[in-house]
Amino acid sequence: MALRCKYCGAPFEREVVDSVAPYITCSSCGTTQQRMDAKAYLEEMMVQVKSWISSAIPSGFNISAAENVDPIARNSIFVRDIRPRVNMELTNYKFGNISLLGNSLMALPFTRSSSYVPAHTPAEAFEFNARIKSVEPLAVDEDGRALLTEADSLTRSYALMINNMNLLAEDKDGRYVLMAKNFREAASALGNGRDNEAIILRFNALADICDGCQYLLEGKPGDAGSRLRRGNKALTDVRSKAAADPQLGIMMSAVDQEISLSDILMNVAGMMETASGTDGLETLNVIKKVMDSPLAQNKGWTHLLNNRNRYGEIFSNISSILTARAGKGTLPVSSGSGEYLMPFWEVDLKYSFTTGALWSKKSVEVKEDLLICADFVTDSVCLSNPASAITDIFRIRPESSILAGIKGRETSISRGQGIGRIQDSVAEDSPGGRKVIIPLSTKREAENLVSEYLRQRTATDNKLRLSRPEVQRVIYIPVNMSNGLHLPSDFGDLIPDRLKRVNKNTILYI
Numbered sequence: 345m346a347l348r349c350k351y352c353g354a355p356f357e358r359e360v361v362d363s364v365a366p367y368i369t370c371s372s373c374g375t376t377q378q379r380m381d382a383k384a385y386l387e388e389m390m391v392q393v394k395s396w397i398s399s400a401i402p403s404g405f406n407i408s409a410a411e412n413v414d415p416i417a418r419n420s421i422f423v424r425d426i427r428p429r430v431n432m433e434l435t436n437y438k439f440g441n442i443s444l445l446g447n448s449l450m451a452l453p454f455t456r457s458s459s460y461v462p463a464h465t466p467a468e469a470f471e472f473n474a475r476i477k478s479v480e481p482l483a484v485d486e487d488g489r490a491l492l493t494e495a496d497s498l499t500r501s502y503a504l505m506i507n508n509m510n511l512l513a514e515d516k517d518g519r520y521v522l523m524a525k526n527f528r529e530a531a532s533a534l535g536n537g538r539d540n541e542a543i544i545l546r547f548n549a550l551a552d553i554c555d556g557c558q559y560l561l562e563g564k565p566g567d568a569g570s571r572l573r574r575g576n577k578a579l580t581d582v583r584s585k586a587a588a589d590p591q592l593g594i595m596m597s598a599v600d601q602e603i604s605l606s607d608i609l610m611n612v613a614g615m616m617e618t619a620s621g622t623d624g625l626e627t628l629n630v631i632k633k634v635m636d637s638p639l640a641q642n643k644g645w646t647h648l649l650n651n652r653n654r655y656g657e658i659f660s661n662i663s664s665i666l667t668a669r670a671g672k673g674t675l676p677v678s679s680g681s682g683e684y685l686m687p688f689w690e691v692d693l694k695y696s697f698t699t700g701a702l703w704s705k706k707s708v709e710v711k712e713d714l715l716i717c718a719d720f721v722t723d724s725v726c727l728s729n730p731a732s733a734i735t736d737i738f739r740i741r742p743e744s745s746i747l748a749g750i751k752g753r754e755t756s757i758s759r760g761q762g763i764g765r766i767q768d769s770v771a772e773d774s775p776g777g778r779k780v781i782i783p784l785s786t787k788r789e790a791e792n793l794v795s796e797y798l799r800q801r802t803a804t805d806n807k808l809r810l811s812r813p814e815v816q817r818v819i820y821i822p823v824n825m826s827n828g829l830h831l832p833s834d835f836g837d838l839i840p841d842r843l844k845r846v847n848k849n850t851i852l853y854i
């Protein structure tokens with residue numbers, strides 16, 4: 345057995361083992377250690393492996409001389425004593441591995457992702473791998489060898505991926521180089537087994553994306569772009585393979601997140617290449633701030649806001665902004681002028697109410713337009729009182745006037761018409777020189793907010809029959825912020841309270 349890293353258990357390469365340098369650096373986890381410590385770790389590990397073997401096989405059997413023992417005797421030891429133990433432990437590692445693969449295995453530069461804690465340490469997986477190797481002489485038949493090969497490749501690739509998970513959680517220098525190497529090594533450990541085709545493809549794609557990140561950090565957007573495009577394209581293939589295979593379904597949303605991340609990175613590379621004066625690292629920093637920006641706390645919202653998948657959607661919105669900023673796409677922008685484009689969720693609300701009296705009683709169908717501030721998730725007031733994030737069309741509805749003076753001619757009891765004009769003016773447009781504020785909420789969160797709003801607003805009104813509100817999309821409204829916030833006059837008196845609390849210095853824009 346070769347020298348091993350005392351931090352992660354990975355075997356060192358031959359050159360490192362053969363060198364005489366007193367300090368050696370692990371190319372899997374990136375930790376530097378004294379050669380003598382690595383030696384001490386290896387010895388300790390060999391003791392572990394030996395004690396595992398002697399606990400498994402009959403006493404008196406010398407495994408180091410196994411080659412000289414009759415194959416039938418060896419096989420019976422393997423089948424009776426080794427195989428059940430390997431199978432049992434392997435099942436445990438398989439669960440750990442598949443659960444790990446359900447997570448995004450990529451993070452943007454400068455960001456740390458530590459939401460997932462692997463079920464095993466890399467050292468555990470590498471040690472199990474060493475045990476597998478040590479019993480190879482006992483596996484004489486094809487089944488036995490197949491089991492050990494499977495156990496070997498699975499635990500090796502799993503151990504390397506645990507190291508990558510740990511690298512995602514710390515933003516250390518050169519982590520993309522280490523991760524790229526681990527991805528490629530894990531892919532080759534899985535061999536060319538057809539069973540693992542999609543996983544191998546995913547690892548190689550992620551290795552390319554790591555290379556792309558490294559190039560971005562080195563200020564080489566051209567090289568970054570080509571690697572990122574290759575990785576991104578391969579990930580879309582992985583996605584369709586995963587969609588067709590129920591066993592890989594667990595990878596789907598993780599791969600979606602990885603695709604969104606690589607979309608962002610491609611856009612950043614494209615911006616650095618085409619738009620002169622664009623600082624890609626600066627842009628990545630803004631994105632990092634999005635990840636770091638604290639969300640409001642509210643018990644009823646934790647299931648939505650703690651959901652890791654929410655960032656996939658937010659990244660895809662950021663990606664559209666970056667594409668538009670690079671002049672390669674457009675955004676839905678309403679008419680008007682302003683130095684900032686502020687994001688709002690566009691909501692269609694249909695409802696009916698009963699009007700008229702006695703014989704002229706009838707039901708009136710109405711469609712109203714609502715807007716929701718797209719950053720409401722950062723404001724705890726909005727979460728407990730959704731009306732403050734919304735153009736609150738029912739707020740100014742004088743309760744008495746609905747009933748009084750009803751002549752059966754009403755087409756609306758709310759007053760959202762000005763908002764309708766804003767929505768009608770939305771057209772696909774280039775942001776030009778305008779700063780685009782990043783939408784921080786997801787569609788599902790917007791749906792939740794508007795449902796809660798309607799529940800609170802209409803709880804006491806049995807004349808209203810609401811249909812489910814439809815959250816359409818994010819639209820961008822030009823606003824000025826030089827002397828306080830200036831919104832288009834069509835907002836009228838429907839300006840959400842949230843906007844009065846917006847702080848120009850903390851808004852995140854690209």
Ligand SMILES: [Zn+2]
Nearest residue numbers: 349352370373
């Ligand atoms: Zn290591």
